[in-house]
Amino acid sequence: MCVCSAEELKKSLEFAHKKKLPVFIFGGGSNLLFSDAGFRGLVIKNEISGMKFEKNLMQVGSGVPLAMIVMECARRNLKNLENFAGIPGTVGGAVVGNANGIGEAVSRVKILENGEVKIFKKKNLKFSYRYSNLRGKILTKIEFNLKKTDEDLQRKVAELAHEKFAKHPFEKTAGSWFKNPEGEQAWKLIDTAGCRGLKIGDAVVSEKHANFFQNAGKATAIDFLELEKMVAEKVFAKFGIRLEREVVAVPEN
Numbered sequence: 001m002c003v004c005s006a007e008e009l010k011k012s013l014e015f016a017h018k019k020k021l022p023v024f025i026f027g028g029g030s031n032l033l034f035s036d037a038g039f040r041g042l043v044i045k046n047e048i049s050g051m052k053f054e055k056n057l058m059q060v061g062s063g064v065p066l067a068m069i070v071m072e073c074a075r076r077n078l079k080n081l082e083n084f085a086g087i088p089g090t091v092g093g094a095v096v097g098n099a100n101g102i103g104e105a106v107s108r109v110k111i112l113e114n115g116e117v118k119i120f121k122k123k124n125l126k127f128s129y130r131y132s133n134l135r136g137k138i139l140t141k142i143e144f145n146l147k148k149t150d151e152d153l154q155r156k157v158a159e160l161a162h163e164k165f166a167k168h169p170f171e172k173t174a175g176s177w178f179k180n181p182e183g184e185q186a187w188k189l190i191d192t193a194g195c196r197g198l199k200i201g202d203a204v205v206s207e208k209h210a211n212f213f214q215n216a217g218k219a220t221a222i223d224f225l226e227l228e229k230m231v232a233e234k235v236f237a238k239f240g241i242r243l244e245r246e247v248v249a250v251p252e253n
Contacts, residue, residue, distance in 0.1 A: 002045045004063070006140040009048065010115060013138075016042045022253045025138060027063055027090030031097070031175045036221045037252040046092060048140055053078075056146045057107065062092030062139040066099075067161075069144075074153035078146040080105040085157040086164030088175065092139040096132055103127030109134065110141040130179050130246060169208045172215035177228065178243040186243060187211035193234040200227040225249070 003009040009025075016023045022041030026032060029045075048063035051072060058078070060069055066089055073081050084100055094102050095109065108121045117140065126133040178186040190196070190210040198205045199216070201223035206212040213224055232243045 001042070002047050004047050004049060006048060006110075006112060006117065009044065009046070009112060009138070009140065012042065012044055013112070014115070024250060024253075027093040028065060028088055030089040030093070031247050032250060033174055033221055033224055033247050034250045035252040039250055040253050046090065048092075050141070056148060058144045058146055060091050060142055060144070062090065062095075062142060064091050065089075066091055066094050070157055071154075073146060074157045077149055077151070077153055079149040079151065079153065080144065080146045082153050082157050083160065086161035086168075088170070091142055095142055096134045096137070096139065098127045098130055098132045101127070101129075103132055105144045105146070106142060107145040108143045109139055112138040112140050167209060169206045169212050169214055173206065173212045174224075174247045176211050176246050177213050178211055178232075179246045181241050181243065184241065189235045189239055189241060189243070190231055193231070193238045195231045195234055198227065198231065200230065203227045205231060221249070 001012060003012055013023060023044065024039050024041060025044045025046055027046050046063040048061035050061040051064060051069065052059045053076065056078065058069070058073065066084055066087055069091060070081050070085050084094070084102060087094065087099060089099070095106055103125065104127070106122070106125060108119055109125070111118050111120060111134070120134070176186070180186050181189070187210040190205065195205050196210045197207050202215060202217035202219035203223035204214050204216045205227065206214050213227055228245060235241060235243055
């Protein structure tokens with residue numbers, strides 16, 4: 001089911017609690033791999049919207065597409081989010097996973113906890129590579145601290161988006177599969193280990209970008225996990241480096 005406001009989300013969670021249903025909440029659906037058996041519970045798509053600007057601050061609903069706020073900030077000549085051009089998913093998902101270090105621009109967030117809205121200020125937030133202490137929390141609204149600039153941000157955003165689309169495959173993929181090990185690039189390790197084009201079932205390591213796994217037909221979750229295992233083993237055998245998955249595998253529950 002889809003929810004478009006914090007109130008709708010609250011009611012959905014209350015329903016799930018009464019029915020004793022496990023809950024899984026997601027935004028744009030990027031970086032997710034569901035079990036072949038599906039999810040036995042209530043799946044909620046977060047589409048909480050809204051965007052408000054006040055001087056150099058922007059408050060935005062956690063379900064707003066990241067691309068939308070990037071373009072709107074560029075249109076207003078507000079700097080700090082232009083480097084996220086071309087990245088899929090929603091604002092909430094990007095902040096929880098600290099995609100490309102987006103947490104640096106976050107000034108506070110609102111979360112829903114036990115039916116009550118709570119505020120996490122900057123001092124309460126912790127961000128590091130692909131990590132935040134918001135994982136497991138239910139975000140409803142995020143506030144960003146931006147800077148006014150005379151740069152042509154719309155042009156910059158367009159160029160960055162074009163660059164990402166040129167390098168990354170976006171059809172039938174969950175996004176970057178592995179995190180970058182410290183001081184290394186996962187795609188380069190995978191490519192050098194001879195994994196580009198490797199295939200199990202219909203799951204294949206992309207020829208365009210080796211850290212993307214694509215569905216070439218009717219790939220199953222098991223196909224992707226077996227491909228992951230094979231790639232990780234080859235990289236470890238060649239470099240002694242253990243790759244860590246970035247994509248979230250959602251269990252059957």
